[in-house]
Amino acid sequence: MAFYKKAKEVIVLILKHVEIVEECVLSAAKTIDSYLKDDINSAKRLAQQVDRIETRADLVRYEMRDKLYSGAYLPRLREDIFKLVESLDDVADAGETCCDFFLNQRPVFPDELKLLFLEVSQESLGIIKPLKAAIICFIKGDCSIEVIRKHAKEVGLKESEVDKIEWNLTKQIFTSTLDHSHKLHLRRCLETIASVSDLAEDVTDQLDLVTLKSMI
């Protein structure tokens, strides 16, 4: 029953990967928080930590991929699982990209926009919690399809909330008295933050597809 052992190991690795991605995204949120509170030293330290966590996530993903493609699951399911993990890894990458943006490009925030940026980053990166719940539910199989979908719906709602804040913030940026290059820079920063929730929604789309396919 070598394939059963492999299948079990894949599940363990996926769960480990989900935990690491959560740690990565939450650390990225803390990085942004520190930066916006002008605690650049903490932000730097946290950003380095995010980089290391993301590397760990990649290593677990590679290990999972190797086990998966050595015959752990049937081809169709194998591909679906791999796509799901890949898409989740993109969320961790997006968290790391946020940190890189802040620490490399050092955007300057006017005081009146800081709170809104803080809000959008908490919403966008905080999406990892319902996302993690949905994936764990599916992988462990300890809840029904309806519960998985409920968690997936929460992710969708959170993403819509981010979109709404993003829209308002974009308007505020472009109606401000900042010079145009500064406006564009802040807009790029906002897009980078919002991409985390966009990618999280892609993960739930993939999850939806897998659960739909598993229905007979």
Added chain:
Amino acid sequence: MWKLIGALFLGWSLGSNDSANIFGTGVAANVLKYKTAVVLISTFVIIGALLEGYKSMDTVGEMTQLSHMAAFIATISAGFCVAVFSYLSLPVSTSQAIMGAVLGIGMISGIPDFAKLGKVFLAWALTPIGAMLLTAIFYPVVGKLFQNILLDIERRNLFTRIALIFAGCYGAYSLGANNVANVTGVYVGAGLLSPFYAALLGSLSIAAGVLTYSRNVMETVGKKIVDLDGFSAFISEFSAAITVHLFTQVGIPVSSSQAIVGGVAGVGFIKGSKTVKKRTLIEIAIGWVSTPLSTGALAHLIMQIYLATFGMGT
């Protein structure tokens, strides 16, 4: 005993081709290794042939009474046509091939049993339809259990793998029980072999084909059907195995290839998707006519030449 070469050749062709229907999906999906698959197929083909192979021997043997030489010509013609069709990648049924050959020779003495012939033709048509209907019944019933009991992907995966192996072993058993008559049935009718030795020799020759020359066909066919999800593959294989086994009970050799196509089509019917290309269905329909016609014509021609040369009766 050299006259048994035809049977050995036909059995070898059958084994190398039809094993793909049984474990093609499993091997392509890495459910089991090729070597394990061929050992399982060979074992269950032999068990099936020895336990139930005699049931279809009568139909083939009694279709027309053949001499030892006629039995040899029938099997060698069928084996040749199966090999040529397989080389050309055309779907071919050994049941249809041997029936065609037997009839082709039987036409010379003008005594084919048309009552039995009608029963056989009906069984050919009912094989894919039967597998399709069984799939339509099993899919929702087993599927509901599968969905409600096995919630996590790990256990679902394990169940599907074991189920695929089980369906494969059962498919091999059915193939042995049903198709061994194609290989050596004519020799039973000709009085050259007893049903037991016919089943033993036939199944060993099928196993030889499985063990020595099935890899390419298995990989090709497996990849064609592997697009199905594991559960659908299991249901279609299981339905095909039951269909072939059911026809064994009424003593009619049928095509396992056509049964599996029926099973796969049944999944498409249930899921509202197209799982079998129209071309495959047309090829099956053409095969119903072209396979027995070509083997019949070849066997008839060889027999005529033999008679003209040596002047012996059939």
